[in-house]
Amino acid sequence: MNLNKKSLVDFIKLxxxxxxxxxxxxxxxxxxxxxxxxxxxxxxxxxGFIISIGAQLLSGI
Structure with a gap:
């Protein structure tokens, strides 16, 4: 438990x-x-839009 308290204190100082x-x-x-x-x-x-359009075109083939 002491280790956690020290870590927390170091974090707060940082x-x-x-x-x-x-x-x-x-x-x-x-x-x-x-x-x-x-x-x-x-x-x-x-x-993302180009990939979506490409996926829709490829699924239609």
């Missing part, structure tokens, strides 16, 4: 360290991340 170092992104950085994330979602959706 979380505090990360929160202390982290910062709120600026407007430009946020917009860049949002654009890249949106582009990734669109690309993955397009790939």
């Amino acid at each position: 979380c505090q360290r990360v929160l202390h170092v982290s910062r709120k992104p600026g407007r430009e950085e946020f917009l860049n991340v949002a654009k890249i994330t949106g582009l990734g979602v669109i690309i993955i959706g397009a790939i």
Whole structure:
């Protein structure tokens, strides 16, 4: 039980360290991340759509 308590304390200290170092992104950085994330979602959706259309075409043959 002592090992679990030590692990938990170490985890909490690590979380505090990360929160202390982290910062709120600026407007430009946020917009860049949002654009890249949106582009990734669109690309993955397009790939899924193409695979779906291909599967439907192949099942009809």
